[in-house]
Amino acid sequence: MAHIIVVGNEKGGAGKSTVSMHVATALARLGHRVGTIDLDLRQRSLARYVENRDAFIRAEGLALPSATAGSLPGVNGTPPADEDAAPLLQQAVAALEPGNDFVLIDCPGAHTPLAQAAHALADTLVTPLNDSFVDFDLLARIDPSGEKVLGPSVYSEMVWTARQRRAQAGGRPIDWIVLRNRVGSQRMLNKDRMEKAVANLSRRIGFRVAPGFSERVVFRELFPRGLTLLDLGDTGVRQLSLSNIAARQELRDLIRALDLPGVHVTF
Structure with a gap:
């Protein structure tokens, strides 16, 4: 059985697709077979990334390790009926599992039946979180000081339900990892409060905290060619900038976390 990685958060703009692209490509470059499913049927950022990569490889005659794209059977841009969501996703995962070590599912930034079904399938759940209390509110309610957690919020409750369903089905526990994403380089009061709040909540509801990506242009500028910074050497770039080197280290730290x-990180 392939190990299923779900990248999910009900809020848009947290960097889910950016994380998905880089994790899928990093695993492929480490020699693993990776299948992907993009559940954002309207925006399709991850699906387009895979298409862009395939097109660039053909055009340039390169042999770059790549993930493969799966899809929901019979679904062309229109969300399936609620009762069909889970069976269709299970079919899509089942089609990818025999030929892959990992199946990575990128969820939309909304609460949908497909996203709910994906969370219940996750062996590893990755939740990118912008360094903001606006995003943190999806995980938990806090007091005005930003220091005391009052209780879990809507997304945490959804993950809890997914964990219960998985346990009832006899599956392995979900390894839930929250990434503090787009963290600023400067030390600020809000940053300190966020760090404390996330650490406090992780102990209360059971997730691990891992480093995400800083706000760097390189994580987005290669999208039209379907590349990541790990591919630069294969495309003729011989000298990485300091920003690119730092970005590579962030990706290395994420995969290890x-x-x-x-998976043994060798890049």
């Missing part, structure tokens, strides 16, 4: 089975 995910602690996926059989």
Whole structure:
């Protein structure tokens, strides 16, 4: 059985697709077979990234390790009926599992039946979180000081339900990882409060905290060609900038923090 990685958060703009692109490509470059499913049927950022990569490889005659794209059977841009969401996703995952070590599912930034079904399938759940209390509110309610957690919020409750369903089905526990994403380089009061609040909540509701990506142009500028910074050497770039080197280290730290089975970081 392939290990299923779900990248999810009900809020848009948290960097889910950016994380998905880089994790999928990093695993492929480490020699693993990776299948992907993009559940954002309207925006399709991850699906287009895979298409862009395939097109660039053909045009340039390169042999770059790549993930493969799966899809929901019979679904062309229109969300399926609520009762069909879970069976269709299970079919899509089942089609990818035999030929892959990992199946990565990128969820939309909304609460949908497809996203709910994906969370229940997750072996590893990755939740990118912008360094903002606006985003944190999806995980938990806090007091006005930003220091006391009052209780779980809507997304945490959805993950709790997914964990219960998985336990009832006899599955392995979900390894839930929250990434503090787009963290600013300057030390600020809000940044300190966010760090304390996330650490406090992780102990209360059971997730691990891992480093995400800083706000760097390189994480987005290669999208039209379907590339990541790991591919630059294969495309003729011989000298990385300091920003690119720092970005590579952030990706290395992220893959290590995910602690996926059989994955040894060598880039």
